[in-house]
Amino acid sequence: MKATVVLRGPATRVLLAFHRRLPLDAPGLDVLGERELLEFRLERATFG
Structure with a gap:
């Protein structure tokens, strides 16, 4: 099964993007x- 969308990069940068501390178009x-x-x-997700 294929994903509809994937966010790929180093774990730290992906987590920062999930918490909206880094834009999705950031390098890496x-x-x-x-x-x-x-x-x-x-936009609708809440993290702790």
């Missing part, structure tokens, strides 16, 4: 697939 991060879906989910 790659968004593959439906970027709009990732942005939609991150």
